[in-house]
Amino acid sequence: MEHARSRGRPRQAELQDRLISSALDVLATNGITGLTVERVCALAGVPKTTFYRRWSKPFDAVVEGILSRPRELTYVDEGNAVRDLSRFYNSLAALYSDPIWLAWESLSRCEPSVRSNLAAQLEEEGRQRREHNKQALGNALNEQRLDAALAPGLILNVLNGVARNSAGLRWHTAESEVQELILRLIGLGLGTNPALDQSR
Amino acid sequence: MEHARSRGRPRQAELQDRLISSALDVLATNGITGLTVERVCALAGVPKTTFYRRWSKPFDAVVEGILSRPRELTYVDEGNAVRDLSRFYNSLAALYSDPIWLAWESLSRCEPSVRSNLAAQLEEEGRQRREHNKQALGNALNEQRLDAALAPGLILNVLNGVARNSAGLRWHTAESEVQELILRLIGLGLGTNPALDQSR
Structure with missing residues (x-):
């Protein structure tokens, strides 16, 4: 159990980073009107549920990304x-x-x-x-x-x-x-x- | 007939100007995601049909406005x-x-x-x-x-x-x-x- 969790954490963090970085890329490429969960998830290669587990809209991921830069x-x-x-x-x-x-x-x-x-x-x-x-x-x-x-x-x-x-x-x-x-x-x-x- | 047309022209131009200026104001106040035909027409005090007679979307009015500034x-x-x-x-x-x-x-x-x-x-x-x-x-x-x-x-x-x-x-x-x-x-x-x- 302990073992599984310690392997799970980095994977979660990696997914989080990947989604944030995809959101930033989509913003830079498609502008705010083109910043959709579909594009972000396609770029990150994850299903939308993975995104919605963390944020309610792509813009929130952008904000989190900007704050961490x-x-x-x-x-x-x-x-x-x-x-x-x-x-x-x-x-x-x-x-x-x-x-x-x-x-x-x-x-x-x-x-x-x-x-x-x-x-x-x-x-x-x-x-x-x-x-x-x-x-x-x-x-x-x-x-x-x-x-x-x-x-x-x-x-x-x-x-x-x-x-x-x-x-x-x-x-x-x-x-x-x-x-x-x-x-x-x-x-x-x-x-x-x-x-x-x-x-x- | 001639008379009516000469009175109609300035009114059309005035309406056009008012719609453009409303579109620019809405853009400055509400951002591109808030730039809607509804807001533009409410601010200009005209029905939406008046807008759609000229442009298909509010952004086109913005562009026309920017180019004329x-x-x-x-x-x-x-x-x-x-x-x-x-x-x-x-x-x-x-x-x-x-x-x-x-x-x-x-x-x-x-x-x-x-x-x-x-x-x-x-x-x-x-x-x-x-x-x-x-x-x-x-x-x-x-x-x-x-x-x-x-x-x-x-x-x-x-x-x-x-x-x-x-x-x-x-x-x-x-x-x-x-x-x-x-x-x-x-x-x-x-x-x-x-x-x-x-x-x-």
């Missing part, structure tokens, strides 16, 4: 703002080009039923994360004596916006341009530039 | 890049905070059926508009001898991203910060700054 993007200070901000930009650009993330964000904006529930929670998390990153970048700029830098919140906002555009509008920005932009933002962009050399 | 944001060179870019930023921020525009953009991203039809056309228009603005800004920067400016496409991308964030993420940027940012982007942000004084 990593969505923290933290500014990590490793002592070189140019390099640290480049890395931060790259991680943002990667997040924003994830089709499931895009579908979810769009959905949370255009579906008021989504907006009113989960989106408020995620928005608050986002706000806190931005506040955290602002502090971390502010400290880093101070420690690195980058006195001519723009306000840390503004710097993060700019990089976030450009990263979003690169995914959402397919408005590509070359790595060298991102680099140049960062230098301007932190006040090193004009004239001789020790930080640029340092980061190469 | 002004969506051109053109960089206008009036000889002062700081002021011209500030005005351009403000017009972007206003566009992106329009709830109907937001709902539409989100929809075109999360609904593949939308994406594949109309969104492709709008995307191409957007690409051409950005190309036009890039040229216009490039010329302005040359004429104003702003040799230390970043690439015009990158400048526009940054302002676009920050304007999007101010609406989409409610990540507010103060006017003074936008101004400071613009100065950095066009290479006037460090040290004494004639352009800043000029723009006040």
